[in-house]
Amino acid sequence: MNALAQQTVGRIVAENLHTAKIFESYNIDFCCQGNIELAEACRSKGLDLEEVIRQINAAGRSQTRGQPDFFRLHLYDLTKYIVDVHHSYMYHLVPEIESHLQVASGTHAKSHPELKEALHTFAEFKDVFFRHMRMEEEEFFPYINALAQANVGTAPMPPPMKMGLSEYIRFLEEDHRTASGLITKIKSICNNYVIPSDACITYRLFITQLQELEADTHVHINLEESVLHPRARELEQELKS
Ligand SMILES: [Fe+2]
């Protein structure tokens, strides 16, 4: 059997971010359910495994040019990449979407009352995810970076995290599921991003931005769950033994 069949979908996306679109087109969750092998994911969706592998191969190794090898990147650089690329993007995009959603829900208060619920759910998403990113930036990433320094002997072993690394990661991954669920809820409230014929420009704009936000959140979560978290657990284990 092709080696790709036994790889997890999360790992396939982390190795080549361009494959994310292929999984999205088949409605395969590579983000919070990324730990499933490709063969099993295809079986559960009734997909032709060989055809999906053909598409993944067609996405091509050449497309990974310019993308860091996340599995080999120094942990300091990996956490920096996540903050610089994904967290910064969120801090910039989320307030913009919120303000567009506010305007559109006012303009379309009568014709699209569901936008009020979308706005409320989006505020919930913002609370969860901003609090989550702050925890990563202020506690989790510094701890991982300290572990990486201890590993090369440039700093002593940091004191263990209060709740323990595995428990802390479990907590963060629970946040990922909550945030991902809230995005799915917003998508469903917004009729799966189908833009109604009477939509104003601001309405069209926030729908496009929501789609971008969803795609980036999936890649962001997968990078943490398929690469960063396993590498951090492994490193702590190694240093303890
Ligand atoms: Fe993050």
Ligand SMILES: [Fe+2]
């Ligand atoms: Fe996260």
